[in-house]
Amino acid sequence: MSLNYIKNFYEGCVKPPTVIGQFHTLFFGSVRMFFLGVLGFAVYGNEALHFSCDPDKREINLFCYNQFRPITPQVSFSALQLVIVLVPGAIFHLYAACKSINQECILQKPVYTVIYILSVLLRISLEVIAFWLQIHLFGFQVKPLYLCDAGSFGEKFTIIKCMVPEHFEKTIFLIAMYTFTVITVVLCVAEIFEIIFRRLCFLIRQ
Numbered sequence: 001m002s003l004n005y006i007k008n009f010y011e012g013c014v015k016p017p018t019v020i021g022q023f024h025t026l027f028f029g030s031v032r033m034f035f036l037g038v039l040g041f042a043v044y045g046n047e048a049l050h051f052s053c054d055p056d057k058r059e060i061n062l063f064c065y066n067q068f069r070p071i072t073p074q075v076s077f078s079a080l081q082l083v084i085v086l087v088p089g090a091i092f093h094l095y096a097a098c099k100s101i102n103q104e105c106i107l108q109k110p111v112y113t114v115i116y117i118l119s120v121l122l123r124i125s126l127e128v129i130a131f132w133l134q135i136h137l138f139g140f141q142v143k144p145l146y147l148c149d150a151g152s153f154g155e156k157f158t159i160i161k162c163m164v165p166e167h168f169e170k171t172i173f174l175i176a177m178y179t180f181t182v183i184t185v186v187l188c189v190a191e192i193f194e195i196i197f198r199r200l201c202f203l204i205r206q
Contacts, residue, residue, distance in 0.1 A: 020191040021120075032180045033082060039176075040075035043169045050165035053148060064148035064162045071137060078177050081130040085184070088122040106195075113199050117192055124188045131181045140178075142170040 051065045071077070092115065096106070106112045144167040151158040164170075 020187055020194050023187065032184075035176060035180070036075065036078055036082065039169070039173055040078060043166050043173055044075040047165060051162060053160050053162035055160075060148075060150065060160065061162075063150065064146070064160060067148055068146050068162065068164070075173075077134065077137070081127075081134075081181075085123055085126050085130070088119040088126070092116060092119040107198050108202055110199075113195060117195060120188050120192055120195075124185055127181050127185050127188070131178065131185075134174075134177065134181075138174055140171075140174060142167040142174065144168075 047069075048062075048065050051061055051068065053060050053064050095115075096112075106116050142164060144164055146162040146164050148160040148162050149158060150160045
């Protein structure tokens with residue numbers, strides 16, 4: 001593998017062709033992932049162990065927790081969202097590295113500009129879909145008390161009260177993830193306008 005190929009790969013993968021794109025990469029790769037890793041896993045790490053119901057029995061706690069969390073916790077969903085949203089940009093930068101496409105080529109050649117804009121639009125679409133799924137699955141608030149329907153479990157009390165651990169921290173985490181998603185979408189839209197503006201400036205100079 002030649003040094004020029006390594007250099008082109010590094011430039012294609014690390015530096016987006018726009019200033020907003022570079023800021024978005026920094027925001028996406030540091031702040032958002034740091035918040036997810038530090039607060040997310042700290043809040044949701046032992047949720048199942050601290051989820052308690054009345055009567056406090058292991059089998060009832062497990063049954064009601066599975067009802068409370070029918071899918072993986074919010075932190076796992078957010079981590080999956082980060083990975084999926086990274087895919088369009090990663091594919092484009094890999095393509096740019098293989099074709100030895102630098103930043104100037106993306107701005108100067110219309111075909112590369114269109115492909116890059118399409119990758120950003122795909123990123124926006126994935127963020128919007130993830131945002132809708134988050135609202136549908138988790139809502140905006142985690143309540144401290146969960147009413148579990150234990151009728152199918154064979155208990156004499158069909159409705160069992162369960163305490164949700166660290167509900168306030170989980171609500172903050174939800175709001176933060178929604179905020180990060182909105183910021184990312186705004187940055188992606190701004191990036192499209194920036195690359196179109198720089199493309200027009202290039203054409204005017206020509």
